[in-house]
Amino acid sequence: MQADSENKAGEKNITRRDLLKVGAALLGAAGLTQFVGLNDVRVRGSETDHEGGRKWGMLIDINKCIGCNYCTYACQAVNNLADDMLYNVVTAEETQSGEEFFLSRPCMQCAEAPCVHVCPVQATYYRPDGIVAMDYDRCIGCRYCQVACPYGARVFNWKDPIELSPKSPDFGMQEVENRPRGVVEKCHFCSHRIDRGLEHGLTPGVDHDATPACVVACPTGARVFGDLNDSESPIAIARAEATVTLRLREELSTEPRVYYIPPTPKPETDQEAGS
Numbered sequence: 001m002q003a004d005s006e007n008k009a010g011e012k013n014i015t016r017r018d019l020l021k022v023g024a025a026l027l028g029a030a031g032l033t034q035f036v037g038l039n040d041v042r043v044r045g046s047e048t049d050h051e052g053g054r055k056w057g058m059l060i061d062i063n064k065c066i067g068c069n070y071c072t073y074a075c076q077a078v079n080n081l082a083d084d085m086l087y088n089v090v091t092a093e094e095t096q097s098g099e100e101f102f103l104s105r106p107c108m109q110c111a112e113a114p115c116v117h118v119c120p121v122q123a124t125y126y127r128p129d130g131i132v133a134m135d136y137d138r139c140i141g142c143r144y145c146q147v148a149c150p151y152g153a154r155v156f157n158w159k160d161p162i163e164l165s166p167k168s169p170d171f172g173m174q175e176v177e178n179r180p181r182g183v184v185e186k187c188h189f190c191s192h193r194i195d196r197g198l199e200h201g202l203t204p205g206v207d208h209d210a211t212p213a214c215v216v217a218c219p220t221g222a223r224v225f226g227d228l229n230d231s232e233s234p235i236a237i238a239r240a241e242a243t244v245t246l247r248l249r250e251e252l253s254t255e256p257r258v259y260y261i262p263p264t265p266k267p268e269t270d271q272e273a274g275s
């Protein structure tokens with residue numbers, strides 16, 4: 001079906017080139033008793049508004065990712081998504097030297113986001129904390145943003161909201177309001193958890209109730225979240241400890257806020273070294 005194939009096209013193999021680079025370079029929020037409307041947060045900002053303030057980012061350690069897709073499933077449960085709606089995609093990839101690995105991709109929350117630039121009605125916008133958000137009441141479904149996104153991070157909802165995500169209750173329960181049919185949807189770094197968590201004195205990236213569901217659900221700790229401007233946040237510490245981090249498609253100058261620790265090349269065996 002069109003919806004399926006188009007949304008799976010969101011998984012377009014944009015990562016091949018990134019992976020060559022890689023080779024070369026080297027859940028449920030307790031207490032949420034009602035759904036949160038993502039449109040409740042209407043504060044619009046620009047990239048400069050939050051310099052010096054909080055700037056949310058994610059680090060994904062590819063070496064720890066086992067491709068289980070729990071991150072994707074938790075995201076689907078929390079956002080009440082059907083099986084053919086993916087805000088987060090996990091693909092199996094290979095390094096130049098033929099080593100397999102998994103690449104998990106949420107929205108990159110670009111600081112220079114092509115999706116924001118092309119939207120004719122400002123339905124997608126920067127929050128002051130840098131999250132690229134959606135105003136679903138404004139979206140006219142033109143899909144310019146979906147075409148402009150170089151990461152295949154956006155999905156168009158062809159269908160009416162479903163009762164219950166097939167990933168619930170196993171991976172969590174719905175936490176945000178359903179979106180109307182005919183709009184483009186995307187990952188929002190679980191901004192509802194961040195906002196509510198901060199209101200309750202919690203620390204996103206540290207306290208589960210204030211941290212994106214994908215990060216909480218990951219069984220291997222491959223995903224780390226936090227404030228990039230806080231040197232004591234989990235993400236700042238993880239980035240400082242990593243030998244190398246990279247971002248996808250740096251050449252586009254989109255300034256993603258999702259960082260990766262690339263696969264560490266396996267040491268050569270004696271036989272390989274001698275051949």
Ligand code: SF4
Nearest residue numbers: 107108110113115149
């Ligand atoms: Fe927009 Fe795509 Fe960047 Fe997300 S990854 S902010 S949807 S351009």
Ligand code: SF4
Nearest residue numbers: 065066068069071218
């Ligand atoms: Fe990888 Fe963690 Fe996602 Fe599983 S939950 S696919 S290990 S990032």
